[in-house]
Amino acid sequence: MRKSCRHIDLAIDIALAAGNKVYSITERNPKTGNILVYLYDPLISQVKDTIDKEYPSLRYWEWKGVPHNPAEKGYACDECKVFLIFPNAKTPRVGA
Numbered sequence: 001m002r003k004s005c006r007h008i009d010l011a012i013d014i015a016l017a018a019g020n021k022v023y024s025i026t027e028r029n030p031k032t033g034n035i036l037v038y039l040y041d042p043l044i045s046q047v048k049d050t051i052d053k054e055y056p057s058l059r060y061w062e063w064k065g066v067p068h069n070p071a072e073k074g075y076a077c078d079e080c081k082v083f084l085i086f087p088n089a090k091t092p093r094v095g096a
């Protein structure tokens with residue numbers, strides 16, 4: 001069952017259609033009100049181009065990261081406080 005907002009869900013669908021998978025979805029943070037949706041694989045340009053074109057209301061963000069803490073990027077729905085997070089490198093798939 002999806003817990004994210006319908007706006008981010010549309011972006012997730014685009015990522016899933018391109019072969020990505022949802023890694024985890026956090027509970028809504030009681031302090032910040034944010035929900036974080038983590039995907040397995042990095043953001044590929046094909047997915048970014050499609051989301052940018054189809055859903056311009058989603059805010060693209062990028063965090064540069066520091067050594068030992070890799071950069072992440074993704075999209076945010078500021079209305080629903082849901083963040084879609086793509087890792088910098090592929091997440092190891094345990095048991096896959």
Ligand SMILES: [Zn+2]
Nearest residue numbers: 005007077080
């Ligand atoms: Zn939303």
